[in-house]
Amino acid sequence: MKKNIVEHKYSVSREDRTRKNQHQSMVIWFTGLSGSGKSTIANSLEKRLFKEGISTYSLDGDNIRSGLSKGLSFSREDRHENNRRIAEVAKLFVDAGIVTIGAFISPLKEDREQAKDIIGKENFVEVFVNTPLEVCEERDVKGFYKKARQGEIKNFTGISAPYEAPENPDIKINTEEESAEEAVERLYEFLQQKLKFDE
Numbered sequence: 001m002k003k004n005i006v007e008h009k010y011s012v013s014r015e016d017r018t019r020k021n022q023h024q025s026m027v028i029w030f031t032g033l034s035g036s037g038k039s040t041i042a043n044s045l046e047k048r049l050f051k052e053g054i055s056t057y058s059l060d061g062d063n064i065r066s067g068l069s070k071g072l073s074f075s076r077e078d079r080h081e082n083n084r085r086i087a088e089v090a091k092l093f094v095d096a097g098i099v100t101i102g103a104f105i106s107p108l109k110e111d112r113e114q115a116k117d118i119i120g121k122e123n124f125v126e127v128f129v130n131t132p133l134e135v136c137e138e139r140d141v142k143g144f145y146k147k148a149r150q151g152e153i154k155n156f157t158g159i160s161a162p163y164e165a166p167e168n169p170d171i172k173i174n175t176e177e178e179s180a181e182e183a184v185e186r187l188y189e190f191l192q193q194k195l196k197f198d199e
């Protein structure tokens with residue numbers, strides 16, 4: 001605890017909110033290259049959970065970068081800070097009793113480990129969207145890969161900046177082999193046990 005800051009104890013706890021919601025809260029953190037399918041699968045998963053009455057919220061790289069992380073670049077240091085801020089916010093959402101779905105490239109193992117430490121490993125589900133670079137580049141949904149190859153975008157993940165694949169993700173999805181719908185169903189099944197709340 002920092003000097004001159006005294007922790008405030010809240011009267012309503014995470015446990016109270018969990019009991020009210022009748023499900024556990026957690027962060028489902030999607031990592032993968034640009035265009036791998038993170039946002040597509042994360043969005044469908046949120047819809048699926050929401051339909052079942054689960055309290056959810058989505059955090060997405062592009063959206064966070066126009067607000068909370070406005071002004072941050074794609075340098076190693078700024079990605080680190082971006083991922084740290086997201087993790088701190090996600091931690092608050094978990095405390096609020098919400099299943100928080102986040103989609104960020106989060107390319108470095110160290111930064112994802114930092115996020116796990118901030119949020120708590122027991123509250124963290126890591127989903128690796130393992131779509132090969134060639135496929136992401138072929139899709140080129142936003143035209144960024146072409147620009148990165150031409151040197152118009154610097155530090156582009158997979159082209160001129162590293163992506164360190166997770167070694168032990170909770171779930172791995174290869175979108176060449178699995179449709180978004182299939183991936184969502186598999187994730188939904190995996191989450192059933194984790195969401196369970198026993199009085």
Ligand SMILES: Nc1ncnc2c1ncn2[C@@H]1O[C@H](COP(=O)(O)OS(=O)(=O)O)[C@@H](OP(=O)(O)O)[C@H]1O
Pocket residue numbers: 033034035039060061062065074078079080082083103104105106107142144153154155156157161
């Ligand atoms: N240089 C560079 N490298 C990678 N991505 C870039 C870059 N410049 C802009 N973009 C766009 O920013 C989105 C990724 O932001 P994130 O916050 O998820 O990235 S990170 O976790 O901080 O690495 C990413 O979104 P997605 O395509 O949805 O992954 C890109 O659209």
Ligand SMILES: Nc1ncnc2c1ncn2[C@@H]1O[C@H](COP(=O)(O)OP(=O)(O)O)[C@@H](O)[C@H]1O
Pocket residue numbers: 032033034035036037038039040041103139141174175176178179180
């Ligand atoms: N099985 C799949 N799962 C997810 N996305 C897929 C799949 N097959 C093709 N796609 C397409 O790949 C693109 C992925 O884009 P997006 O979800 O924005 O990726 P990211 O958020 O990782 O940048 C979308 O155009 C989507 O329709």
